[in-house]
């Protein structure tokens with residue numbers, strides 16, 4: 219069995235990657251893309267195509283279906299490889315750690331290196347859907363391509379996260395700088411630090427100040443994090459908020475509920491350590507709401523496939 223996306227990727231030849239791309243394109247019409255069509259579309263000899271799909275299957279990048287016809291379906295690992303390949307070609311990622319640095323509920327995160335040598339975090343989304351994501355643009359697509367539902371969901375997660383990171387970062391919030399995304403994968407600056415829940419010393423007052431700053435910036439943009447907790451905060455020389463795919467636009471009917479939960483999660487952490495977290499300020503700042511949700515949906519329509 220293959221241990222990691224890096225290992226699988228390293229075993230592929232150019233032809234294998236081309237065949238994988240062809241199958242990906244075929245998924246627009248087929249859940250299992252017929253072997254016969256792959257052979258026709260690929261301009262290789264039949265034996266070469268068979269050799270490639272055999273290897274892709276062996277590496278866990280394809281699932282096989284035998285009846286009523288021989289066909290292939292790309293696995294989550296297969297999409298990982300495709301995204302990694304694109305990000306390498308586009309010179310966004312040069313190297314990737316052989317094992318993940320973080321495995322969350324909804325993603326696998328690897329440390330990597332950019333071509334110019336700085337450290338990046340490469341986040342492979344595995345799913346998870348927020349209330350907000352199931353609106354218009356998206357639900358129509360999902361209905362049309364039922365068999366690609368999971369693929370769309372993971373891509374939507376990545377897009378939503380990239381969008382929030384970009385907006386909050388540009389406005390001066392303390393989040394990892396977003397560098398690129400492709401398919402269901404987001405590349406961002408690596409924050410060398412320790413998650414807040416593991417922090418055992420340090421200036422908590424400064425941590426509170428940094429968090430307030432970032433959360434205020436986000437709220438001004440109409441962005442509610444939606445999964446804020448000591449697990450999604452990394453303390454380095456400054457304090458960064460990570461993990462944004464499930465953000466909710468202010469103005470969404472559930473936004474206030476999520477904001478209250480975010481604030482109380484984080485306030486509890488500080489209360490237990492005898493430090494005040496002025497959550498009310500944030501709740502007050504959130505009054506009004508804006509049209510961040512609509513703007514994001516427009517962005518989605520342009521960006522999603």
Ligand SMILES: Nc1ncnc2c1ncn2[C@@H]1O[C@H](COP(=O)(O)OP(=O)(O)O)[C@@H](O)[C@H]1O
Nearest residue numbers: 320322323324325327339394407408409460461
């Ligand atoms: N930019 C980053 N820099 C350093 N580590 C990161 C970064 N992004 C994520 N991680 C690590 O990966 C873990 C999972 O990432 P996260 O974005 O929280 O996704 P999940 O939704 O799976 O929790 C984090 O808890 C953290 O340890």
Ligand SMILES: [Mg+2]
Nearest residue numbers: 322449450461
């Ligand atoms: Mg997390």
